[in-house]
Amino acid sequence: AAGVIQSPRHLIKEKRETATLKCYPIPRHDTVYWYQQGPGQDPQFLISFYEKMQSDKGSIPDRFSAQQFSDYHSELNMSSLELGDSALYFCASSLRDRFPYGYTFGSGTRLTVV
Amino acid sequence: GNSVTQMEGPVTLSEEAFLTINCTYTATGYPSLFWYVQYPGEGLQLLLKATKADDKGSNKGFEATYRKETTSFHLEKGSVQVSDSAVYFCALGTMNYGGSQGNLIFGKGTKLSVKP
Numbered sequence: 001a002a003g004v005i006q007s008p009r010h011l012i013k014e015k016r017e018t019a020t021l022k023c024y025p026i027p028r029h030d031t032v033y034w035y036q037q038g039p040g041q042d043p044q045f046l047i048s049f050y051e052k053m054q055s056d057k058g059s060i061p062d063r064f065s066a067q068q069f070s071d072y073h074s075e076l077n078m079s080s081l082e083l084g085d086s087a088l089y090f091c092a093s094s095l096r097d098r099f100p101y102g103y104t105f106g107s108g109t110r111l112t113v114v
Numbered sequence: 115g116n117s118v119t120q121m122e123g124p125v126t127l128s129e130e131a132f133l134t135i136n137c138t139y140t141a142t143g144y145p146s147l148f149w150y151v152q153y154p155g156e157g158l159q160l161l162l163k164a165t166k167a168d169d170k171g172s173n174k175g176f177e178a179t180y181r182k183e184t185t186s187f188h189l190e191k192g193s194v195q196v197s198d199s200a201v202y203f204c205a206l207g208t209m210n211y212g213g214s215q216g217n218l219i220f221g222k223g224t225k226l227s228v229k230p
Contacts, residue, residue: 033217042203042220043158056217090157092218103207103218105150107157 002026004093004106012112013081021076021109025093032074035090049074050096081113116141120204120221127194127228135189135224137204147180147187148205194228201225
């Protein structure tokens with residue numbers, strides 16, 4: 001079965017650089033969620049999109065932005081990177097109206113800022 | 115607000131020992147409850163879920179029962195294996211106004227190490 005695809009798997013950037021993370025949801029899933037997991041931490045919700053519109057916002061820094069495209073894939077853009085942005089970034093997808101059936105997570109993108 | 119509290123780790127057990135990882139929650143309304151597992155270097159995998167009170171989720175020998183009266187969703191397994199070594203996250207999901215899925219709220223995670 002198709003899963004949530006994230007790219008790249010690993011990314012190394014220098015401070016103050018920009019990074020773009022991509023997420024391809026499960027086919028026909030209409031909602032995408034982004035989470036950030038710092039080393040040894042629990043995943044923290046950043047932002048979600050439904051039908052290309054932002055639907056909910058969590059602890060996403062102003063330096064980050066995200067969007068969902070017409071093919072439902074989503075991109076998380078991170079600018080002016082800081083050392084503290086080093087983390088595992090997860091994308092999850094679901095069907096909006098399928099509460100409470102949960103979410104499927106991708107394998108994550110590990111971002112290292114040096 | 116909504117929150118999840120799970121027992122601190124790490125938890126170290128011998129193979130075939132009994133496992134309990136405690137999880138309690140605070141939520142308004144009627145949340146769904148989940149256990150996710152994260153193996154070293156990998157993403158989050160759904161282990162089991164329960165969507166209403168008294169539901170029991172089960173998978174791969176793991177079980178958890180949604181207890182509304184104690185606001186708990188403890189994870190149990192009767193006989194752990196070395197391959198169960200991972201970090202386990204309890205999570206809560208709620209319904210947004212209008213009936214759609216909201217985001218997940220995770221506990222801090224419990225690292226389980228099983229020794230042969």
